[in-house]
Structures are given as C-alpha cells and as structure tokens.
Amino acid sequence: MSDYILEMRHITKTYPGVKALDDVSMSFQKGEVHAIVGENGAGKSTLIKVITGAIVPDSGEIVYKGVEYSHFTPLESKHLGIGCIYQEFNNFPGLTVAENIMVFSKENKYGRYKINYRQMRKDAKEVTDSIGVKLDPKKLVSELSVGMQQIVEIARAVAENVEFLIMDEPSAPLTNNEIDRMMEIIKRLKEQGVTIIYISHRMDEVFRISDRVSVMMDGKYITTLNTCDTSNDELVRYMIGRELTQIFPERKTPIGGPVLEVKHLSGNGVSDISFTLNKGEILGFAGLLGCGRTETMQLIYGAAPITGGEILLNGKPVKIESTSDALEQGIGLIPEDRKRHGGLLNQSISWNITISSVKKISKGITVDTKREKEIANDYKEKLRIKTPSLNQSLNNLSGGNQQKVVVSKVLATNANILIFDEPTRGIDVGAKQEMYELIRNLSEQGKSIIMISSEMEEVIGLSDRVIILHEGRISGELTREDLNQEKILKFASGQLS
DSSP, rough: OOEEEEEEEEEEEEEEEEEEEEEEEEEEEEEOOEEEOOOOTHHHHHHHHHHHSSSSSSEEEEEEEEEEEOOOHHHHHHHHEEEEOOOOOOOOTBBBHHHHHHHHTTTTTTTTSOHHHHHHHHHHHHHHHTTTTTTTSBBBGGGGGGGHHHHHHHHHHHTTTEEEEEESSSSTTTHHHHHHHHHHHHHHHHTTTOEEEEESSSSHHHHHHHSSSEEEEEEEEEEEEEEOOOHHHHHHHHSSSSSOOOOOOOOSSSSOOOOEEEEEEEEEEEEEEEEETTTTTEEEEOOOTSSSSHHHHHTTTTOOOEEEEEEETTTTTEEOOHHHHHHHHTEEOOOEEEEEEEEOOTHHHHHHHHGGGGGGGGGEEEEHHHHHHHEEEEHHHHHOOOOOOOOSSSSGSHHHHHHHHHHHHHHHHTEEEHHHHHHHHOHHHHHHHHHHHHHHHHHHHHHHEEESSSOOHHHHHHHHHEEEEETTEEEEEGGGGGOHHHHHHHTTTTTTO
C-alpha cells in the first residue's frame, strides 16, 4: 500500500434528500494520471471538495502519505501539497503573469513594503520553464488567451510545490492546440512525480492521458480499470448502467420546404453569408474556432447589428434588430455559454423556464403564478429535468439539466426556428444522448434546427446537411450522403472552396 499517496476509505456525505457520496473508497498511486468519470451528479465534485477540504465528510477517513485524517481543512490540504484547477479560472486578470504565479508563495519572500518584482519575475520564469512553457512574466493575465490563462493556473500550482493536482474539466474552454499543450504539461508533471486526478466528460482525453480510470455513479464508487485494458463502450456502460445502442437517433419524417433564407448577410466579422433552412431540418454549422459560426447566429438572432444582406422568413423579408425582434419572429437561441448567457443561476428553475415568455402569462404587471408553474412543470416532464423542486435555484442542477432548462425557456416562447450553439458542451455522455434525442424529436415535430458544434462526431451523426465556415465566409456545404470528417476539415481549413 506504500505506492498509494492518497486513499479515500468509506467516505460518505449526505445533504437533505441526497446522498452525494455513498461509502466511497478509492486509491491513487504516486505519479499516476488517474481519471475519474461519471455522469453529472455521480459525486465527482463532492469527492474533490472532500480532498481539498472544502467540505467535511459525514464519515470515513482519508489516508495521505500514510497518515490518517478524518477530514482536511482547505489550508491543511494546501500545506500538504494538494492543489486543484477548476473549470472556472481563479486568476487575477489585472495582475501580471509573475504576480499570478507567485501570489501564494512564501510570505515576505519578495518584501513586506517594497516588492522585489525582479526576483518575482525570475522565479515565475523558472516555474514556466520547468513545465516547458514560454510566458512573458510582465504580461497581464487579461491579455492572454484562454489556454495560456489555464497554464498560468497550472504554473501557480507548481510554484506552490504541489504533489497532488486535481484537474476538473480543464479542457472545456480550450482549443485543440491548447489541449495538446496542456497534455504535454501533464506528461511533464507526471515525470516529475506529481499525482494527477483528471476529471473530464471527453472520453478521448481520458484514453489519451490517464493510466487508470475510476467510474462513479449516483454517489457510489463503481470500479477502477487500467485505461489500456478498457474501452469507451465499457466505461459508458459502467457510467450509465446501460448500453448506448444508438447514440444518434435516425430521421423518421421527411424534411419540408424553406422556412428561413439568409442572403448575403454581413456584419459582426462575417461576410456574404447565404443559406436556406428547411422545415424540420437539422442544419449543422462546422468550422475551426473563430471561423464565424456563432457570429453569424448572433446576426440572425438580433444580438449583433447587420451591415448588409437580408433575412427572409417563409419567403418574406423581416427586420431583426434585437433579440426581442427575433423571438417575436419565432427564432430562439440556446447559447454556447449557458451559465453566462443562458440562464440566471441564482433564480429558480421555474423563473428561468418562463422568463422569456412572461408576457404571455402576465396580466398588466402581475404574473399569473399558477400558469407559470403549469408551464414550468410541463417542460420539466417533457424534457425529463431531474429536480426535486422547480423552486430550486438553477445553480443546483447538473450541467445536463441546466441545459434542458435553457432549452425549455426557448421552447416556451413557441419558437419554430431553434439555434443550438454547442448544445452538449460540458455535459456527460448520458445527458448528451438525451440532448440528441431531444433535438431529433423537435425536428420530427416540425421545428427547424440550426446546430453549431465543435465535435465532429456530433455534426456528422445528427445533421441532415452541414455548412462549413472559414475566416468569416461559407467555404462549403455537404449533404447527408457526402458527410465525412476529411471533407469537413478541408473546407474548414480553406483547402476546398
């Protein structure tokens, strides 16, 4: 057992009505990359909080480097060399790279009254050099790309002499190139003897970087496997307790005629965009990061000004100058970032579902609360939103259920054209399949869908037709019969037009 740097023994944590951790035992070997997978609500976040000292378990014990603890405090966890990098960054944007990296270094190391910035920058450079990254220590963190901001967080952990590093969905906001760079850093940290817990919904990353993988479901520990000895299908089966026999549901009804025509649309960084969306169709939009997919949809939804071109609905030109105009015309948007733009996390689920259609359930300045609850409960049942109460804050739901609430808000407006921007970002494999079924069912009901996705499998598996953008312009269009990854990538990189 000396190989284990950390052991969790029979850890239990209960909240009112929910057993977040149910007699969980899990062990981590020194110097390994250990992935933890499971659906949202499986208990991964609660386990992290126990390790970092953010919460105290009801029972069980923690063994770290052979010493038994009933629980950690946050300060104790930090002093023991345990660090955590969360999906939401904890950087100080107004400070420099050096200040962010060395901010929690030993007290008074750089002077109490007059800071020795030269020494600070030198030390920060030594840290970034140790993980194989070149960063200007004088540069403000706010001026860095998202990927480099993530690296600053890793460098800060290294500066604190971390021996056990937890990475919670670290790749969620990153581009493919930034993910590659992060993977190299993880390999280097592993070579230096750092133990890493890697939590991710992206199974390709789990297989790429981890030595072992543990599965959790409904607050319980299920199993630990050597990554090289398992498969994606086996892990999914353990995670959700069933087979995913058909990930992408097939079309059952025919596609109708044109409902939306975009002609030579320009503005918001895109130019001369022309396409048609048909009734009941799922029209995919693909392209590399920054190609203009989201920017195009912002024009159609009235979130950015149109400088040229026109939009036609059912053959008639329409003027869309605001999001309210778009909603009145029956166009709804499920945004890329549900937490920032999709809903208000501190408001109730019921409020979030009905806020965009509040005029329909209001008499003067008074909201018909009975009707509000009926609508919210209706969508709770239709979309299978898992919650004990509609009065709960949106923030209390898992990522997949938050996404369902955001979709419900748009559906409650009776929109017939639905724009899904990265509909499965940050949700687990089981919730993904539910989202695919929902999108397909909406199209079968006659709703017209535009779907932006960075996941190639998703674009190919769900779309009836795909439009590809490159540098703010349409570079290609592929029918269902012509869809394949190679063609999409060639159009996306400008090799075909």
